[in-house]
Amino acid sequence: MKEMVYREFGKTGLRVSRFGLGCMRFPPDEAEAVRMVRRAIERGVNYLDTAYVYGNSETITGKALQDGYRDRVVLATKSPIWNIASHADFEKYLDRELARLGTDHIDVYLLHNLNTDNWNKVRRYDGLTFLDKMAAKGKILHKGFSLHNTLAAFREIIDAFDWEMTQIQLNILDEENQAGVEGLRYAAARGIPVVIMEPLRGGFLAGDAPPAVAALIDAFPERRSLMEWCFRWLYDMPEVSVVLSGTSTMAQLEENIDIFADAAPNVMTAAERGLLRQIREAFESSPSVACTGCAYCLPCPAGVAIPDIFKLYNSYQLVKPNPVDIFMYRNVHMAEGTAADSCTGCGACQDLCPQGLAAPELLPLIHKELMQAPMPG
Numbered sequence: 001m002k003e004m005v006y007r008e009f010g011k012t013g014l015r016v017s018r019f020g021l022g023c024m025r026f027p028p029d030e031a032e033a034v035r036m037v038r039r040a041i042e043r044g045v046n047y048l049d050t051a052y053v054y055g056n057s058e059t060i061t062g063k064a065l066q067d068g069y070r071d072r073v074v075l076a077t078k079s080p081i082w083n084i085a086s087h088a089d090f091e092k093y094l095d096r097e098l099a100r101l102g103t104d105h106i107d108v109y110l111l112h113n114l115n116t117d118n119w120n121k122v123r124r125y126d127g128l129t130f131l132d133k134m135a136a137k138g139k140i141l142h143k144g145f146s147l148h149n150t151l152a153a154f155r156e157i158i159d160a161f162d163w164e165m166t167q168i169q170l171n172i173l174d175e176e177n178q179a180g181v182e183g184l185r186y187a188a189a190r191g192i193p194v195v196i197m198e199p200l201r202g203g204f205l206a207g208d209a210p211p212a213v214a215a216l217i218d219a220f221p222e223r224r225s226l227m228e229w230c231f232r233w234l235y236d237m238p239e240v241s242v243v244l245s246g247t248s249t250m251a252q253l254e255e256n257i258d259i260f261a262d263a264a265p266n267v268m269t270a271a272e273r274g275l276l277r278q279i280r281e282a283f284e285s286s287p288s289v290a291c292t293g294c295a296y297c298l299p300c301p302a303g304v305a306i307p308d309i310f311k312l313y314n315s316y317q318l319v320k321p322n323p324v325d326i327f328m329y330r331n332v333h334m335a336e337g338t339a340a341d342s343c344t345g346c347g348a349c350q351d352l353c354p355q356g357l358a359a360p361e362l363l364p365l366i367h368k369e370l371m372q373a374p375m376p377g
């Protein structure tokens with residue numbers, strides 16, 4: 001059995017596994033989800049990441065942490081800034097989270113997704129004082145934030161408070177997107193540990209590689225899957241503390257943990273770095289929509305299945321013309337009224353999208369392409 005790799009977590013005094021379990025994509029079977037969390041802990045994963053807004057994730061995580069498992073993990077969860085309408089609301093939601101998780105304290109408490117609106121709200125309702133007060137009460141042990149925002153906004157927030165950690169989106173396609181590698185280094189240089197989310201861009205990088213990418217991987221002497229290369233690019237960076245992955249099956253969990261068995265920093269050779277550069281260029285030359293499937297944009301008032309349509313389109317782009325994708329679009333989404341042509345262009349989803357995707361512009365183009373694509377005979 002391969003051994004987990006651990007690192008110090010900034011100045012917190014915690015020691016964390018470099019692989020962290022993202023609790024956002026649990027399997028629908030609750031008992032299986034509980035087994036998965038416990039299996040991860042038994043294999044040495046000690047960082048768990050959940051959030052108030054991840055459906056029933058906190059409740060399931062809380063169940064998994066009964067029977068002595070709670071003391072074996074660093075438990076991270078997040079304040080639902082969207083729901084906050086007063087200073088008192090911060091503690092009200094934290095208390096609900098403690099109850100759901102069946103614990104009397106959160107090890108790492110994050111202000112969730114500090115986009116511009118949420119950051120303004122944190123300042124309006126004095127969310128930073130709330131964090132200090134909760135730390136003094138012992139309800140939270142360490143203070144952090146997660147973010148999908150620009151590098152400039154990230155720097156401003158980093159400099160505004162005595163943060164003990166931060167969580168950013170980073171993967172081989174987002175090196176210069178959002179906080180990016182520059183943001184990672186900015187935080188790390190200030191002694192703030194960084195947890196990585198979306199290492200596979202919402203699963204997009206875990207799927208079948210486009211032919212150009214597959215050819216590069218096949219020709220390289222070292223045999224690794226695209227997913228392994230994506231994780232390796234991240235754990236190679238010494239500034240990365242924990243890489244979160246939200247596995248949905250036990251097999252995925254075991255595979256992910258195995259990949260992290262050699263997750264020491266500075267392990268990549270120059271040739272490997274060159275391969276990653278080529279993979280990135282190959283992806284950038286094939287059109288795809290940078291949707292992570294987070295579903296923050298839902299529900300669409302017109303009923304468009306926004307993330308499903310983007311996922312289907314990306315799949316179609318990988319193996320054009322893919323009859324399954326075309327069939328699904330025309331015979332399922334069109335028939336159910338969830339296709340791109342139902343979009344009224346209201347723009348509500350664009351304001352909510354952490355990736356800044358312009359759905360009102362993208363959807364008509366996707367619709368046209370999928371309707372005009374010839375069905376293979």
Ligand code: SF4
Nearest residue numbers: 300343344346347349
């Ligand atoms: S812009 Fe279109 S897809 Fe987005 S919320 Fe409005 S109707 Fe729905």
Ligand code: SF4
Nearest residue numbers: 291292294295297353
């Ligand atoms: S369109 Fe944006 S908000 Fe909606 S699922 Fe994709 S990434 Fe998330």
